[in-house]
Amino acid sequence: MRRVRRTASGDSGVVLAAVLLTAFVMSLLGAALLVYTTKQMPQAAEHQDRQAALAAAEAGIEDYLQRINSDPEYYVKGFADTANPSFQGFVPVPGAQDSTAEYRIDGVDITAVPTRGAIVVSATGRVGQAERSLRVELSRKKFTDYAYLSNLEVNDPRNFAKYPGATTPERIEELEDRCGVYRWQGGQKGRSGYDSCGTLQWYNGDITDGKVHTNDLIGMSGSPRFNDKVESGCSPPGCGTVTDSKYRNYDGSTSAYFKYPGDGNGFGVIAGGIVKFPTSNGALKDQTQPPNSGCLFTGPTRIVLKGTYAEVYSRNSKQTNGSTCGGNYTSKGPNFMATVPMTDAGLVIYVQNVPASSSDPNHTAAGSLYSTAPFIPGAKPNKSPDRYRPNPGSTATVPVPNGFPLPEDKAYTDFGSNPVYGPSHGDVLVEGTLDGRLTIGAEDDIIITSDLLQKDPTGDVLGLVANNFIWNYHPVNGLAKGEQYEMCGGSCMHDVRIEASLMSVKHTYGTTYFQHGASQGTITTRGSIVQYWRNNVGDGTFGTSGHAGYGKRYGYDPQLQFTQPPHFLQPESLVWRVSRWAER
Numbered sequence: 001m002r003r004v005r006r007t008a009s010g011d012s013g014v015v016l017a018a019v020l021l022t023a024f025v026m027s028l029l030g031a032a033l034l035v036y037t038t039k040q041m042p043q044a045a046e047h048q049d050r051q052a053a054l055a056a057a058e059a060g061i062e063d064y065l066q067r068i069n070s071d072p073e074y075y076v077k078g079f080a081d082t083a084n085p086s087f088q089g090f091v092p093v094p095g096a097q098d099s100t101a102e103y104r105i106d107g108v109d110i111t112a113v114p115t116r117g118a119i120v121v122s123a124t125g126r127v128g129q130a131e132r133s134l135r136v137e138l139s140r141k142k143f144t145d146y147a148y149l150s151n152l153e154v155n156d157p158r159n160f161a162k163y164p165g166a167t168t169p170e171r172i173e174e175l176e177d178r179c180g181v182y183r184w185q186g187g188q189k190g191r192s193g194y195d196s197c198g199t200l201q202w203y204n205g206d207i208t209d210g211k212v213h214t215n216d217l218i219g220m221s222g223s224p225r226f227n228d229k230v231e232s233g234c235s236p237p238g239c240g241t242v243t244d245s246k247y248r249n250y251d252g253s254t255s256a257y258f259k260y261p262g263d264g265n266g267f268g269v270i271a272g273g274i275v276k277f278p279t280s281n282g283a284l285k286d287q288t289q290p291p292n293s294g295c296l297f298t299g300p301t302r303i304v305l306k307g308t309y310a311e312v313y314s315r316n317s318k319q320t321n322g323s324t325c326g327g328n329y330t331s332k333g334p335n336f337m338a339t340v341p342m343t344d345a346g347l348v349i350y351v352q353n354v355p356a357s358s359s360d361p362n363h364t365a366a367g368s369l370y371s372t373a374p375f376i377p378g379a380k381p382n383k384s385p386d387r388y389r390p391n392p393g394s395t396a397t398v399p400v401p402n403g404f405p406l407p408e409d410k411a412y413t414d415f416g417s418n419p420v421y422g423p424s425h426g427d428v429l430v431e432g433t434l435d436g437r438l439t440i441g442a443e444d445d446i447i448i449t450s451d452l453l454q455k456d457p458t459g460d461v462l463g464l465v466a467n468n469f470i471w472n473y474h475p476v477n478g479l480a481k482g483e484q485y486e487m488c489g490g491s492c493m494h495d496v497r498i499e500a501s502l503m504s505v506k507h508t509y510g511t512t513y514f515q516h517g518a519s520q521g522t523i524t525t526r527g528s529i530v531q532y533w534r535n536n537v538g539d540g541t542f543g544t545s546g547h548a549g550y551g552k553r554y555g556y557d558p559q560l561q562f563t564q565p566p567h568f569l570q571p572e573s574l575v576w577r578v579s580r581w582a583e584r
Contacts, residue, residue, distance in 0.1 A: 049130035051328030052098055054583075056125025057134045058463075059093045060086055060103030061578065064121050065138065068395065069575045075119055079108040090126060101127045115346055116563045117142050117570060122584065137580035141275065141571060144501050144564045145532045147210025147228070147556035151219060151277055154179045154188055154196030156469075156508045156533035162198050182232035183217045201535040202256070210528070210556025215274050225257040228556070231272025251266055276572040277532055281465045281505050284441035287348040287567050288321050294348035295325030295340055298362040299369070300425055301351045302378030302404070305432030305462075307455055313378040314337040315370050316354055316424075319361045328432045335377050348564030350441040353426040373412060374403030381473065381492060382431055382450040384403075388487045392478030404429055404449075409475040411512040420445060420471060420512055429473070430464065437462035439565040444580070446502075449473040457557070461513070462500040463565025470502050470509040472537060474551065476517045481548050483518040495521035499557070500544040502563055503530040510535025514549035523550040527557045 063086060068074045074081075085091050087482045090102040106122040113119060117139055124133040155162045157175035166172045179197035180189020188197040212218070212226060215233035260270070288294035301315030313335070326338030340349070352497065369375075380400050387397035390408045404421065405412040411420040419576045426443030432451035437460065439487065440446070446466040450473075452581060454460040457531035464470060475487040486492075502509050502525075509529055511520075514536040523537050538549030 001267075004067060005306065009411055019050045022094045023485060025276045035312045036478060046130065051129045052096075052101055052127040053125040053132040054134075056093050056096070056101045056103045056127060058125070059096075059101075060105055060125065061121060061134060061136055063103070064105060064108070064123075065576055065578075068119070068138070075110055075576075076178060078110050086123075090124075092118075093125075098127055101125070106133065114567050117568075118579070119576070133584040134582050135582050136578050138576045139579040140574045140576050142560075142564060142568075143503060144528045144529070144560040144568060145211065145274070146528055147208055147211050147554050148212045149528070149530045150214045150534055151275075151276065151532045152182070153200055153214050153216040153534050155200055156510075156535055157541075158507060159198075159510070159535060162536070182215060184232070184366035198432060198534075200536065205324075205551045207552075208554045210554070212436045213272050213275060218269065222258050223255045223257065223306070226326060226470055227259050229260045230258060230269045232269040233274045234271065275520045275574070278505060278569050278572055281443075281467050281503075281569060282441065283439070284348055284465060284567060285350045285352065285443075285568065288350045290321065291349075293322065293324075294323045294350060296362075297325075297349065297351045298426070299351075299354045299364070300376040300404075300421065300423065300427045301429070302376055303349070303428055303430045303432075304576075305430070305434045305438075305452070307433055307435040308342050309341045310342065310349070310432070310438075311378075312340055312349075313376070314338070314351070315375070315377055316364050317362065318326040318364075337378075342434065342438060344436060344438040348439050348441065350443075350523075351426045351428045352443045353425040366424065369423040372400055373405050373407040373409075373421070375405040375423050376421070376427075376429060378403060378429070382448075383494065383496075384488060384492050388475075388492075389477055389484070390487070393480075393484050395484055404447075406475050408477050409487065410477065410479060410516075411471075411475065414479070420447070420469075428464075428466075428559060434460050434462050437566050438570055439460050439465060439506075442466045442468075445469045445471060447471045448474050448493075448496070448498060450493065451496055452498045454501050454526075457499070457560060460558075461559070461563060463503070464500055464567045465503045465505065465569060466507075467505050469535075470504050470531075472496065472511040472523065474514070474517065474520070474549070476513045479513065479514060479516050481518070484515040495524075497524045497526070501528045501530070501560065501568060503569060504532060505569070506532055508533045508535035509536045509537075511549045515539035517548055519547045520550050522553055524553045524555065526555045528560060 079087060083086055086103060086105045090104045093101040093103060103123055103125045106124055109120040119138040120135065120330060121138060122133065122135045124131055157163060157172050157179060163175060166175055176403065188199055199219055201219040201221045204222035206224040209227045211228045213231040217232055218230065260577060288296035297312065297314040297317045297320060299314065301312060301314040304311040317329045319328060325340055329336060357363060380402055384400055386400055388400050388406060389395060399501055427445045427447065428440055428442045429447045429449050431452060433453040433455055435455040445468050446464050452462060453466050473493050476485050477487050478485040508531045537552055538547060
């Protein structure tokens with residue numbers, strides 16, 4: 001019995017010790033938890049304040065966005081608006097739950113607007129003792145966001161090669177009124193006794209490697225390939241009123257390839273809204289007037305890019321805005337060539353029509369203009385052969401002269417009431433390799449005479465902006481298909497590569513007499529193409545015996561997402577948005 005009691009007594013001691021040990025451990029845990037909780041409470045409050053401070057900084061950015069989207073010219077003030085209290089110091093965040101939430105704009109940098117179309121804004125938000133700062137880049141939708149962009153997918157009524165019946169201003173105006181309405185709005189209908197609206201389609205062999213946008217609808221036949229997003233100005237189901245199968249994805253009527261799905265309702269396109277075109281490229285000419293340093297040339301002008309400089313031939317130019325542009329031409333002879341240096345900062349060259357006013361320093365009387373073809377001086381195209389075929393259907397050749405146009409070129413002799421070439425036209429004929437940043441503007445047309453290349457595809461950018469047409473040089477001696485009608489024997493502009501951003505403000509980019517002569521291979525672009533109307537670069541199905549002109553492969557230059565050619569034109573009436581965001 002005693003042994004039992006001793007054993008029980010020993011057990012109770014062990015239990016008591018265990019209980020005391022457990023209580024001690026629990027007290028330690030409780031104390032640790034209390035200490036941890038006590039420490040975490042201010043840390044949680046600090047974290048909450050930091051998150052709220054970031055939101056306050058974002059509120060400052062939103063305030064600036066509201067101001068520039070309400071007043072398109074507000075950004076011009078930069079960081080100098082004394083009426084904006086957030087430029088002077090911290091201001092309360094409207095409607096914030098924490099009364100200490102406030103923000104301040106620390107800086108506005110607008111220097112990148114001409115080169116990249118971007119504004120950089122810095123802002124700081126503060127809540128309690130917490131501060132966080134942001135640096136954001138604001139941008140608007142740019143023409144150069146797209147590998148291809150058009151206003152209308154209808155052939156330009158002023159393209160005589162497409163509308164031979166439009167021989168009077170009244171006929172052309174009628175076509176513009178009837179065909180200049182988006183198909184999704186019920187436009188582009190035929191009319192008895194008149195040219196039909198020349199709606200263009202994307203065909204077999206057509207490949208686009210960047211984003212595509214049209215304010216109209218894209219039509220297609222066969223198996224074109226779209227390797228990026230495709231946008232339309234219309235929004236389904238509003239587009240559903242279009243029943244013609246070649247304007248739908250589409251729904252099994254074509255085997256077109258779309259990398260990205262559309263918005264549904266049988267359409268392979270995304271609703272992208274209307275991108276509004278400016279009325280002219282006059283803003284580029286402004287860059288050639290003092291105190292700006294751009295170069296102004298007058299009348300037909302030949303430009304050959306030679307890396308870090310350009311050779312410029314311009315017989316009718318007199319005052320060009322400075323010695324780096326060639327200075328005063330009046331005493332330098334009709335074949336004088338200016339050597340214009342390129343710059344990393346960016347240069348604008350603008351070519352104007354010969355002014356009609358005799359008081360203008362660049363005026364030349366019509367009777368004194370050089371007018372006998374070839375009246376545009378300069379070297380023949382880089383890919384041009386030494387001899388050409390002047391006579392329709394004949395293989396007989398004669399030496400190729402320097403200068404443009406070739407006297408028998410149908411684009412000069414037989415292009416309706418508005419030939420491509422004229423002695424008073426503000427035309428540019430351009431080719432070569434660029435080492436720098438350059439935008440070339442033309443009051444009339446731009447003619448691409450051979451490859452246009454970037455020396456550095458990660459830094460060089462070239463823009464070509466014509467008020468009227470941009471043409472691929474394609475001299476033919478007769479209006480029929482066949483190699484014998486090619487004046488350059490199939491090699492003058494064969495398989496051309498264009499590394500540039502092209503924009504036709506009022507008309508189109510295309511090939512002169514695209515439906516005549518022989519196949520010229522493929523036009524490969526790396527940049528962007530922007531045009532008001534559509535035009536043809538070739539005729540028929542690429543790769544077949546009946547094809548003339550070019551097949552097309554339109555590619556995008558990815559650096560255009562973040563930069564653009566100097567002073568390249570911008571769409572009208574588009575909102576600014578945050579395009580890049582980083583915490584400082």
